[in-house]
Amino acid sequence: MQKKKYVVGVDIGGTSVKNGLFDENGTLIDKWEIPTRKENGGDTILKDVAEAIEANLAAHDIKMSDVAGVGVGVPGPVQGDGFVPHCPNLGWRDYHPDRVLSALLDGIEVKAGNDANVAALGESFKGAAAGVDNVVMLTLGTGVGGGIIIGGKIVDGVHGAGGELGHIVVNPEEPLACNCGNHGCLEQYASATGVVRMARRLMNSTDMGSSLRGIADLTAKQVFDEAKAGDELAAKAVDTLCMYLGLASANVAMTVDPDEFVIGGGVSRAGDILTNGISSYFERFSHIIHKKATFKLATLGNDAGIYGAAKLIL
Amino acid sequence: MQKKKYVVGVDIGGTSVKNGLFDENGTLIDKWEIPTRKENGGDTILKDVAEAIEANLAAHDIKMSDVAGVGVGVPGPVQGDGFVPHCPNLGWRDYHPDRVLSALLDGIEVKAGNDANVAALGESFKGAAAGVDNVVMLTLGTGVGGGIIIGGKIVDGVHGAGGELGHIVVNPEEPLACNCGNHGCLEQYASATGVVRMARRLMNSTDMGSSLRGIADLTAKQVFDEAKAGDELAAKAVDTLCMYLGLASANVAMTVDPDEFVIGGGVSRAGDILTNGISSYFERFSHIIHKKATFKLATLGNDAGIYGAAKLIL
Numbered sequence: 001m002q003k004k005k006y007v008v009g010v011d012i013g014g015t016s017v018k019n020g021l022f023d024e025n026g027t028l029i030d031k032w033e034i035p036t037r038k039e040n041g042g043d044t045i046l047k048d049v050a051e052a053i054e055a056n057l058a059a060h061d062i063k064m065s066d067v068a069g070v071g072v073g074v075p076g077p078v079q080g081d082g083f084v085p086h087c088p089n090l091g092w093r094d095y096h097p098d099r100v101l102s103a104l105l106d107g108i109e110v111k112a113g114n115d116a117n118v119a120a121l122g123e124s125f126k127g128a129a130a131g132v133d134n135v136v137m138l139t140l141g142t143g144v145g146g147g148i149i150i151g152g153k154i155v156d157g158v159h160g161a162g163g164e165l166g167h168i169v170v171n172p173e174e175p176l177a178c179n180c181g182n183h184g185c186l187e188q189y190a191s192a193t194g195v196v197r198m199a200r201r202l203m204n205s206t207d208m209g210s211s212l213r214g215i216a217d218l219t220a221k222q223v224f225d226e227a228k229a230g231d232e233l234a235a236k237a238v239d240t241l242c243m244y245l246g247l248a249s250a251n252v253a254m255t256v257d258p259d260e261f262v263i264g265g266g267v268s269r270a271g272d273i274l275t276n277g278i279s280s281y282f283e284r285f286s287h288i289i290h291k292k293a294t295f296k297l298a299t300l301g302n303d304a305g306i307y308g309a310a311k312l313i314l
Numbered sequence: 315m316q317k318k319k320y321v322v323g324v325d326i327g328g329t330s331v332k333n334g335l336f337d338e339n340g341t342l343i344d345k346w347e348i349p350t351r352k353e354n355g356g357d358t359i360l361k362d363v364a365e366a367i368e369a370n371l372a373a374h375d376i377k378m379s380d381v382a383g384v385g386v387g388v389p390g391p392v393q394g395d396g397f398v399p400h401c402p403n404l405g406w407r408d409y410h411p412d413r414v415l416s417a418l419l420d421g422i423e424v425k426a427g428n429d430a431n432v433a434a435l436g437e438s439f440k441g442a443a444a445g446v447d448n449v450v451m452l453t454l455g456t457g458v459g460g461g462i463i464i465g466g467k468i469v470d471g472v473h474g475a476g477g478e479l480g481h482i483v484v485n486p487e488e489p490l491a492c493n494c495g496n497h498g499c500l501e502q503y504a505s506a507t508g509v510v511r512m513a514r515r516l517m518n519s520t521d522m523g524s525s526l527r528g529i530a531d532l533t534a535k536q537v538f539d540e541a542k543a544g545d546e547l548a549a550k551a552v553d554t555l556c557m558y559l560g561l562a563s564a565n566v567a568m569t570v571d572p573d574e575f576v577i578g579g580g581v582s583r584a585g586d587i588l589t590n591g592i593s594s595y596f597e598r599f600s601h602i603i604h605k606k607a608t609f610k611l612a613t614l615g616n617d618a619g620i621y622g623a624a625k626l627i628l
Contacts, residue, residue: 157572158573159606162570162571169565181601182601253471255460255477255479255570256476258471288481291473
């Protein structure tokens with residue numbers, strides 16, 4: 001029998017599902033996107049995914065028996081055995097997406113993982129940390145996600161909370177509550193919403209002049225752009241974000257001590273101001289580690305998830 | 315050829331080297347202790363270890379060829395390949411203890427690991443977490459050591475700093491410096507010296523009455539004993555220790571999400587007051603994790619190191 005030549009990577013998000021068809025070396029052959037239909041407890045999502053996979057394989061004249069398997073990134077905790085206890089983003093509860101999707105695709109192998117973990121695997125497979133086996137990825141978007149790769153494998157944790165770096169508590173004194181209900185999570189400072197909140201807090205609590213004052217719908221991009229342009233208040237908000245990211249990264253380094261940190265997500269488009277700022281605080285907070293991990297910007301963008309999902313199978 | 319029946323576990327400390335002879339199931343057959351001679355850059359330590367192993371095997375009528383190998387715990391960072399860049403506790407620098415000891419013992423297999431990591435492996439092998447594959451151990455002594463076992467294996471990290479949990483920064487505002495030079499490391503609060511320092515700080519900065527006042531050479535044991543007896547100031551010092559341990563443990567759980575935390579070292583003799591206190595803060599700081607890791611007291615005491623060292627080979 002001939003070796004199976006293809007794998008499919010699926011990255012399920014709250015509004016759309018990204019899909020990639022890869023060859024056995026992890027080279028992307030084709031990609032497509034379908035809407036995420038969340039009605040009926042997310043019951044139709046995997047049926048839609050299966051149908052689109054079948055259609056795409058047919059278009060490429062590929063038989064299901066030539067596909068080694070499908071990897072799936074899920075926007076919520078996934079236990080080591082593929083079980084999803086609860087995924088509010090999709091409506092799933094006590095669900096085994098790997099088994100459900102496999103049954104829909106002639107029983108081929110399906111493996112599921114948390115989306116942030118899978119994105120980290122993608123960046124360590126074909127992205128900023130290609131070929132690096134010990135990588136921590138921080139995804140800075142509306143929230144903050146994390147993924148940890150040790151020895152080339154995802155650390156998913158016993159309760160599916162491995163790499164939940166956005167909820168590392170960096171400031172127990174924080175008066176505001178995080179979305180998770182806790183106080184002082186990294187996500188409250190290091191996300192797009194976090195850096196805007198910090199800028200607003202500085203505007204409300206100080207007299208500092210700033211070009212940010214008077215902007216009604218302030219965005220994270222504006223805060224970073226003004227910081228780069230020399231605005232002191234914006235720079236201070238960015239510095240706070242970098243400080244907490246440097247602190248959390250140092251504490252993660254004292255735990256799993258990776259080779260490289262990869263910074264991704266929408267906020268990472270700010271570029272070097274971010275990696276330079278984080279590195280400098282990391283240096284200070286990881287005093288005891290002589291040879292240090294480096295910080296790089298993610299390179300796969302929104303495709304990190306499909307690459308990582310494919311790698312779950314490859 | 316017959317299967318090799320024995321392994322030796324060696325735990326090198328700053329003042330003495332503990333050694334254990336184990337059978338293939340990890341049952342301790344005999345143990346012995348020799349002084350650590352640190353002169354000449356620690357050059358004689360492994361010669362002494364090798365001689366004592368040979369003498370002990372001879373006493374048990376065991377041939378070197380029946381020994382599968384020797385595991386060694388080292389009080390400093392050990393890289394994944396066994397290389398020790400610098401170990402101030404022993405005087406070693408750019409040293410390969412595994413290769414040196416193997417050459418002294420007819421070329422049998424030798425594996426080295428950091429002592430705190432090796433102790434964690436010991437507790438997950440035959441101690442408080444026997445049979446548990448995902449375990450984090452915190453050793454509370456003069457300092458604070460840590461060890462992380464994921465999937466039954468030590469996470470030693472790329473730069474040998476995996477599990478350096480004593481140097482997780484829990485309070486960047488701390489004015490005093492840690493031994494490592496940083497400010498606000500867990501070790502500054504959660505060690506024997508840390509809880510005494512906290513009690514003194516409370517005595518100096520408040521008017522609280524306390525049975526600890528007037529004790530010249532205050533010990534950690536006295537602080538814990540008085541806290542158990544209801545002394546408010548002592549209880550506050552213990553509470554601070556538990557708070558920072560709960561915070562650091564929660565942040566470690568958000569990183570590697572273990573099944574169990576094991577608390578060992580001299581301070582752990584304080585007992586339930588410690589595990590209950592830490593658990594309660596852990597609960598608060600790990601809000602996002604629904605099913606939680608549990609906290610247990612270590613059970614192997616000073617033998618954790620030799621058991622873990624033996625497990626490096628078994």
